Amino acid sequence: MTFRIKLITLLIFTITISLFIYNQWSMSLTPSEVAVKPHLEKITDTSEPVIENILVKNDREFLEKLAHEHPIDNINKQDKIEVVLNKSFKRMHAMSSYFNGQSLQRKELQELLQDPEKLDMAKSILLNFELTKVNFAEDQALARVYAIKMLAETTREGDSSVVYEVTTQLAEQLDQQVQQGLTIQQGREYDLDSLLDIAINQAEINELTDPNNIEYLLFELGYKDDMSTELVQRYDNAVFFPLLKIHGREKASEMVAQVITNN
Known part of the structure; x- marks a missing residue:
């Protein structure tokens, strides 16, 4: 009984001291600190509704900023397609x-792909480099990145034919340049990698x-046995790493060697 009394007394003493310290701290706050105190308490509350409110607020703020800096109404449907x-x-x-x-981008990409002419322009961006430089000037690299995203979206929607077509034509262009001793322009080899x-993923x-099947897939994507070493290596890398995940290094290397024989 004596032990319980001592324990209760200790708890009461601890609570009293804590309340005293809290009151002293509250009295020492400046008016501005007093004003923000409720907001601080709300933010430090980790309950789900508060987290959801913060996410909703961030979402709203971002969309407002996006609408201000890149208004959708500013994209005039009467402009040229490249504009x-x-x-x-x-x-x-x-x-x-x-x-x-990514979710927001996919919605925009799907909207663009409703117009076949925009898809044709995306293909042209990747295959007609000189025209892309004229149409997009300093934004030509950005245009190529998002043209690839447009093609990737068609693949996600179940149509891989466009990616196969553009990959084959781009590989042929780049191979011709390398075979002629020319330098590939401004990173277009990375477009091919993408x-x-x-396609392979x-x-x-x-x-x-x-x-x-791998051999057939690569040939569908423009691979040829007589390609330049630089292009062959890109096909090699593209197929090796997915195989590595499935089969392990030794088996993947063996399978690639059966398909790509001039590397």
Whole structure:
């Protein structure tokens, strides 16, 4: 009994001291600190409704900023297609830093793909480099990035034919340049890498378990045995790493060697 009395007394003493310290702290706050105190208490509350409110607020603030800096109404449907795309690409690029940016970008991409002429322009951006420089000037690199995203979206929607078509034609262009001793212009080889990654990563798993299927897939994507070493290496890398995830290094190397024989 004596122990319980001592324990209760200790608890009462501790609570009393804590209340005293809190009151002293509250009395020492400046008027501005008193004003923000309720907000601080609300922010430090980790309950789900508060977190949801913060996310909603961030979402609203971001969309308001986006609407101000890249208004959708500013994308005039009567403009030339390259002008519309350039404005759309810049708007989507502004979404990149946002935590929900990919979802927002996909909605914009799907809207663009409703117009077949815009898809044709995306293909042209990647295949007609000189015209892309004229149409997009200093934004030509950005245009290529988002043209690839447009093609990737068609693949996600179940149509890989456009990616296969553009990959094949781009590989042929780049191979001709290398074979002629020319330098590939401004990183277009990375455009090829991106397109290969999109196509191969979208392939069915059974296409990556049989060397015959892999060979067929690569040839569908423009691979040729007599390609320059630089282009062959890009196809090699593109198919090796997905195989590595499935089969391990030794088996992946063996399968690639069966398909790409001049590397």
